[in-house]
Amino acid sequence: MIVGWWRRRRRRRVRGEPFPPAWLEILARNAPFVARLDAADRARLLGDVQVLVAEKHFIAAGGMEITDEVRVTIAAAAARLVIHLDVDRYDDLTEIVVYPSAYRHPGADPADGAVLGEAHAWGVVVLAWDAVLAGMRNPGDGHCTAVHEFAHVLDRADGAFDGAPELHASEHYRPWATIMQHGFDRLRRRDRTLRRVLREYGATNEAEFFAVATEAFFERPGDLRRRAPALYAELERFYGGPAPRVAPGADGEAP
Numbered sequence: 001m002i003v004g005w006w007r008r009r010r011r012r013r014v015r016g017e018p019f020p021p022a023w024l025e026i027l028a029r030n031a032p033f034v035a036r037l038d039a040a041d042r043a044r045l046l047g048d049v050q051v052l053v054a055e056k057h058f059i060a061a062g063g064m065e066i067t068d069e070v071r072v073t074i075a076a077a078a079a080r081l082v083i084h085l086d087v088d089r090y091d092d093l094t095e096i097v098v099y100p101s102a103y104r105h106p107g108a109d110p111a112d113g114a115v116l117g118e119a120h121a122w123g124v125v126v127l128a129w130d131a132v133l134a135g136m137r138n139p140g141d142g143h144c145t146a147v148h149e150f151a152h153v154l155d156r157a158d159g160a161f162d163g164a165p166e167l168h169a170s171e172h173y174r175p176w177a178t179i180m181q182h183g184f185d186r187l188r189r190r191d192r193t194l195r196r197v198l199r200e201y202g203a204t205n206e207a208e209f210f211a212v213a214t215e216a217f218f219e220r221p222g223d224l225r226r227r228a229p230a231l232y233a234e235l236e237r238f239y240g241g242p243a244p245r246v247a248p249g250a251d252g253e254a255p
């Protein structure tokens with residue numbers, strides 16, 4: 001298809017441009033996981049950051065100002081999930097709306113909690129910048145708003161928002177469904193072992209379970225592997241391994 005050909009050519013060109021030193025400083029400050037990537041993963045991630053910054057529309061809301069820091073930091077979170085997949089998993093994502101902090105839907109009941117992030121079915125992600133920064137600068141706590149929302153994007157890229165992204169082979173779907181359902185049921189039953197590594201919010205529905213499990217997979221892989229080995233294995237088969245492995249001590253064990 002001509003569009004695919006054009007896009008591939010344009011992406012090659014974008015990846016071939018030198019990575020701005022100022023962007024490296026932004027990543028060092030806001031995305032500490034990048035420093036722990038091996039050389040191949042790091043090169044791939046930086047190229048994907050360039051592609052995402054070039055292609056996605058970042059839209060300011062609520063008085064936010066969109067700077068390179070905002071673009072590069074959020075692109076790094078998105079790129080992290082696809083280091084061993086492909087950045088084209090985000091092709092349906094067109095707009096990233098950024099608020100300065102937790103926002104409320106206009107007209108929403110004030111008793112409702114403020115929203116930290118959302119992924120819409122029509123290709124829009126909405127993020128609260130302060131929540132993004134807090135999640136990314138605390139890499140070992142198992143909570144990362146940006147990773148959570150981009151997991152939702154991967155989930156719905158196959159058309160359904162159901163806790164199952166497009167897997168690598170048709171025979172992967174059955175074990176995925178069985179193991180995700182088992183984990184979801186355990187979390188709903190308030191299983192204490194699982195609750196130590198998965199946020200309770202994952203018990204909301206299957207889509208939230210996948211997003212919360214993805215946060216744990218990237219931020220606390222050692223804990224997740226110990227407490228839910230089958231769940232860990234399914235996520236590893238999809239994501240191609242946590243990238244990067246956690247720093248020694250951050251997760252209670254060496255990488």
Ligand SMILES: [Zn+2]
Nearest residue numbers: 148152208211
């Ligand atoms: Zn969610």
